[in-house]
Amino acid sequence: MMKALRPWLVHEAATDFFYFQNRKYPRTASLEWVGNRYGLSEVERHLLQRGVFSQETALGRFAKRCRGARWRTEPLYVDGHNVQITVESAVLGRVLLLANDGALRDLAGQSARFRLTQVSEMAVDLIFRFLEESRPRELFFFFDAPMSHSGILANQYRRRMKTLGIPGDARAVPVPEREFPHDRGVLASSDQAVIEKARWWLDLARCALDAAGIRSVFADFSYLVLNRRRETGPRGDWLGGIRG
Numbered sequence: 001m002m003k004a005l006r007p008w009l010v011h012e013a014a015t016d017f018f019y020f021q022n023r024k025y026p027r028t029a030s031l032e033w034v035g036n037r038y039g040l041s042e043v044e045r046h047l048l049q050r051g052v053f054s055q056e057t058a059l060g061r062f063a064k065r066c067r068g069a070r071w072r073t074e075p076l077y078v079d080g081h082n083v084q085i086t087v088e089s090a091v092l093g094r095v096l097l098l099a100n101d102g103a104l105r106d107l108a109g110q111s112a113r114f115r116l117t118q119v120s121e122m123a124v125d126l127i128f129r130f131l132e133e134s135r136p137r138e139l140f141f142f143f144d145a146p147m148s149h150s151g152i153l154a155n156q157y158r159r160r161m162k163t164l165g166i167p168g169d170a171r172a173v174p175v176p177e178r179e180f181p182h183d184r185g186v187l188a189s190s191d192q193a194v195i196e197k198a199r200w201w202l203d204l205a206r207c208a209l210d211a212a213g214i215r216s217v218f219a220d221f222s223y224l225v226l227n228r229r230r231e232t233g234p235r236g237d238w239l240g241g242i243r244g
Helices: 006-023 027-036 042-051 056-061 080-092 118-134 150-164 194-199 204-212
Strands: 077-078 096-097 104-106 138-144 168-173 186-189 217-220
Touching: 006 027, 006 042, 006 056, 027 042, 042 096, 042 217, 077 080, 080 096, 080 104, 080 118, 080 138, 080 150, 080 204, 104 168, 104 204, 118 150, 118 204, 138 150, 150 168, 186 194
Parallel strands: 077 138, 077 186, 096 217, 138 168
Antiparallel strands: 096 104
């Protein structure tokens, strides 16, 4: 059983971690120092690892994030399992975070255990409900072939696209990241490495969940950039959005 998370402790630790990242301290050492200082659990440390970045890094990624309807005029290339698992995590009520780079993420670790279930069907429905409304110009899903049932999932997505009349394809491939054309189109993923290389990126999981009115975010770290608050060092105050 997962140890209960402590929202306000995570708040305070996030402030310190953000402070050190802005001063370019080594990320691993900073996380260890902050985690030890506040006695954070492994899950709480993972929240900071996936959710808090320096102002420079966060704003750089944020500037490339697609909002509004402009992305619909471009081909959309989707990191299939990344989006699928994030939506499933929300449906199951797992811990999600909104990082200060604008991406909605789960705590990872689900990929190796991924299996098709009834919740998978629900997640696919939510994703395609949004896509049916948004109608992208072209749509390409890439699923991680080594993962269980990736071919079945790709076929399911392909059938749904055909039913809706959305041009494109869905395939299981050895390494999805190698299929992404980073110099054109829009990439749909919350994976940090994908976002860094993307010309433009779309948080498709977040879009689908927002459209369905599903909100299950435990920690919202977006304040660490968007409020541009006065930094006061490791003991400073921070007003953020963590669900307590």
